[in-house]
Amino acid sequence: LPIQLANALPVLRQINQAGFEAYFVGGCVRDTILGRHLHDVDLATSAYPQEIKQIFSQTIDTGIEHGTVTVIYQHHTYEITTFRTESGYQDFRRPDSVEFVRSLEEDLQRRDFTINALAMNSAGEIIDLFTGLADLQHQRIKAVGVASERFHEDALRMLRAVRFQSQLDFSIEEQTLLGIKANAKLLQYIAVERIREEFIKLMEGINRQAGLQTLFDTKLYQFCPGLANCDFQQLLDYSTGKIDDEATIWSLIGYLERFDKKQLHQFLHHWKIANSTIKLAQTAVQLLLTVNRNSWDLYLAGEKAVNVAAKVLNLVEQSHLSQLMLSAYAALPLKSVHELAINGQQVMAVLKLSPGPKIGYYLQYIQKAIIAGNLQNNYQEIVNFLKTNELEFK
Numbered sequence: 001l002p003i004q005l006a007n008a009l010p011v012l013r014q015i016n017q018a019g020f021e022a023y024f025v026g027g028c029v030r031d032t033i034l035g036r037h038l039h040d041v042d043l044a045t046s047a048y049p050q051e052i053k054q055i056f057s058q059t060i061d062t063g064i065e066h067g068t069v070t071v072i073y074q075h076h077t078y079e080i081t082t083f084r085t086e087s088g089y090q091d092f093r094r095p096d097s098v099e100f101v102r103s104l105e106e107d108l109q110r111r112d113f114t115i116n117a118l119a120m121n122s123a124g125e126i127i128d129l130f131t132g133l134a135d136l137q138h139q140r141i142k143a144v145g146v147a148s149e150r151f152h153e154d155a156l157r158m159l160r161a162v163r164f165q166s167q168l169d170f171s172i173e174e175q176t177l178l179g180i181k182a183n184a185k186l187l188q189y190i191a192v193e194r195i196r197e198e199f200i201k202l203m204e205g206i207n208r209q210a211g212l213q214t215l216f217d218t219k220l221y222q223f224c225p226g227l228a229n230c231d232f233q234q235l236l237d238y239s240t241g242k243i244d245d246e247a248t249i250w251s252l253i254g255y256l257e258r259f260d261k262k263q264l265h266q267f268l269h270h271w272k273i274a275n276s277t278i279k280l281a282q283t284a285v286q287l288l289l290t291v292n293r294n295s296w297d298l299y300l301a302g303e304k305a306v307n308v309a310a311k312v313l314n315l316v317e318q319s320h321l322s323q324l325m326l327s328a329y330a331a332l333p334l335k336s337v338h339e340l341a342i343n344g345q346q347v348m349a350v351l352k353l354s355p356g357p358k359i360g361y362y363l364q365y366i367q368k369a370i371i372a373g374n375l376q377n378n379y380q381e382i383v384n385f386l387k388t389n390e391l392e393f394k
């Protein structure tokens, strides 16, 4: 048993001892069988949220109305969700109501794919009511029940199928794939935040190429923000190599699409990306689109953006340029204005100036000289430099 599940076993047992059923469910069971790294452990139980809260001393009301309580046990947190059914999906997204039930089978039935509908009890036995084990074995993603119906209930599941295809390097079972093709347009009813989460996981998956191909073939991409107008062939062509951070995903797209700052901002705004990430991607893409990049461009971009830009260059099979960029940045004698051996106050004192926009100009002049290799980042050297160049400033 993986350490995360072993640590959580006493939690299952305590719920059992209080007279309720409890199981590990979903991704943690799937990933245990696949021997993949687990990142969270989810539990399902016949106990109601209030009953769970009576069993454990440290709990957080995460989503009581949906049946979820977070239990903190020996410094780990576990989401414990009461068995439930869902009904009334009128808008192709979340159910109108959830109903707590006491049977595991009904709970597993509401789950998206057979490989995600496995449960494990405290004895380590797998409960497989929907051919999940066989589908794991055959490496296929298959909807629980009738695919089309399941996608009508919650259209996000279509994108999740494609995400799992990329993440697990599985194929999508035929009826499930047909269901996606027939219902792709329902994705338009899904909140951008949910689409984004799955799209990022798709892009970070080991078989991004297959995921992107399915996104294209099923036309799901037309209902992802801004992707309808993207040059998909380019994305497919440059889809080898691992991506491990969000900024690289957006910068890759921005670079392939040759987006200027404003276009990239618009694109990422549709995706509701955090401002800090937008800025980082803008800087990286701008750097990538600069012809004859020099060390000053690298300096202005800064370490984070240079790293992202270098990752993008690797993805587009320009690893030599990527290496060059990284070593050029590493060789910069100064990495940021904070490392400068003189500050604005001192510049004012040396040149007997009063505050004003000129100070910034002098500081930049100093930085340029250092980056160009014409001046050392040393207080006395900089003072001498300022004095000998004083006339030129005026």
Ligand code: ATP
Pocket: 025, 026, 027, 028, 042, 110, 111, 112, 113, 116, 117, 154, 156, 157
């Ligand atoms: P990951 O490794 O990315 O966390 P996961 O399978 O745990 O993958 P989650 O999004 O954490 O995915 O969801 C946990 C479980 O909840 C899933 O395994 C699945 O059983 C169920 N589930 C999640 N989203 C849906 C959905 N939209 N429709 C039906 N079941 C879902």
Ligand code: MG
Pocket: 026, 027, 028, 040
């Ligand atoms: Mg999970």
